[in-house]
Amino acid sequence: MKSKKYFYGLIVLALFMITGCNIQGGTTTVTNDSIDAEEVLTLDSNADIFQYKGVIYKANIDWVEKLSLTKDVQVSEIKTKNDTGTNFKDEMSNKLPVGAKIFSTKEREDILIIESEGEIKKYLAIVEG
Numbered sequence: 001m002k003s004k005k006y007f008y009g010l011i012v013l014a015l016f017m018i019t020g021c022n023i024q025g026g027t028t029t030v031t032n033d034s035i036d037a038e039e040v041l042t043l044d045s046n047a048d049i050f051q052y053k054g055v056i057y058k059a060n061i062d063w064v065e066k067l068s069l070t071k072d073v074q075v076s077e078i079k080t081k082n083d084t085g086t087n088f089k090d091e092m093s094n095k096l097p098v099g100a101k102i103f104s105t106k107e108r109e110d111i112l113i114i115e116s117e118g119e120i121k122k123y124l125a126i127v128e129g
Contacts, residue, residue, distance in 0.1 A: 035128050037094070038086035050078060050093035050114075050123065052102060057112055057123035064124045070106040071113045071120070077101050078114075 040047050040056050048059040052075070078100040079091040093100070100116035110125040 035126055036086070037088040040126055041086055041094075048095045048121075048123075049088075049126075050096055050102075051088040051090050052076060052112065053090060056088065056126045058126050059114075059121050059123050061122075061124050064111060064122050067107075067111070067122065069108065069111060069113065069122060071115070072104040072106045075102050075104050075112070078116075 035056060037049060037051065037056055040049055040058060044058075049056050051057070076091055078093045078096045078098055080089070081094070081096070081098055082088060082092050083094050088094075091102075096114060096116055100114050103113040103115060105111050105113055110127075112123050112125075114121045114123060
């Protein structure tokens with residue numbers, strides 16, 4: 001008698017686990033997708049942006065400006081300027097001059113520092129999420 005109850009209990013448990021997995025639908029993955037230059041410039045036509053590794057970075061964000069960040073290694077530089085369109089490619093900017101140096105920061109992966117003509121600016125990766 002005990003073995004039948006044990007057996008039925010295991011079947012009920014197995015069905016509960018299978019049904020629970022199906023109802024829940026497995027795992028959910030949340031991703032942060034990059035937005036493009038056109039989207040950023042549609043929201044702010046005066047935005048100071050550049051693209052690096054497929055991601056648009058934007059300057060003049062108040063809370064980013066307040067951060068104390070340490071410039072790390074140079075990762076690239078601005079190679080082309082596009083001040084008339086929204087079809088951006090990597091190392092392309094709409095306001096920064098060609099040759100501006102792009103540095104990583106020690107504290108954050110989503111912020112890059114640009115050094116150009118004696119000025120230093122902080123740029124935040126713009127992503128949807």
